[in-house]
Amino acid sequence: MRSDNGPKKRGRRFFLVQVSILLFVLFVVVLNAEQEGRIGIVDVELDASMVDLTLFVVAHELMHTLGASDKYDANGRTIVPDGLVEPDRTPLYPQRSAVVMARNRPVSASAEATPETLDELAVGSSTAKELGWLR
Ligand SMILES: [Zn+2]
Numbered sequence: 001m002r003s004d005n006g007p008k009k010r011g012r013r014f015f016l017v018q019v020s021i022l023l024f025v026l027f028v029v030v031l032n033a034e035q036e037g038r039i040g041i042v043d044v045e046l047d048a049s050m051v052d053l054t055l056f057v058v059a060h061e062l063m064h065t066l067g068a069s070d071k072y073d074a075n076g077r078t079i080v081p082d083g084l085v086e087p088d089r090t091p092l093y094p095q096r097s098a099v100v101m102a103r104n105r106p107v108s109a110s111a112e113a114t115p116e117t118l119d120e121l122a123v124g125s126s127t128a129k130e131l132g133w134l135r
Contacts, residue, residue: 071102082126097122
């Protein structure tokens, strides 16, 4: 008889979390001061294709808790220049990345693309200053 019950001897239980097609995610987002510092609980059910989008939203909301402001206007359009990763790029468009505090990556003066992967996101200098990462 095999007596490999090490975890039991230490009184601990180990749980194996299996990630498959469906992911069940529970995360707590502490909303920013603009929303009076309330705590929001988000319970979502998603599939593997939505993981990057979910992490994008988590990063965006986390940065709010650290003092970052939105970089999009009331219509959801990126605010120029604060919502641009490369505000000094010539030509200005297309931007190569999307600011995490904006919603999209501007591809022209009148068009934006939704980021599809986390590789497309970046922190712009305006947000970096709000976070104290730049002076
Ligand atoms: Zn926001």
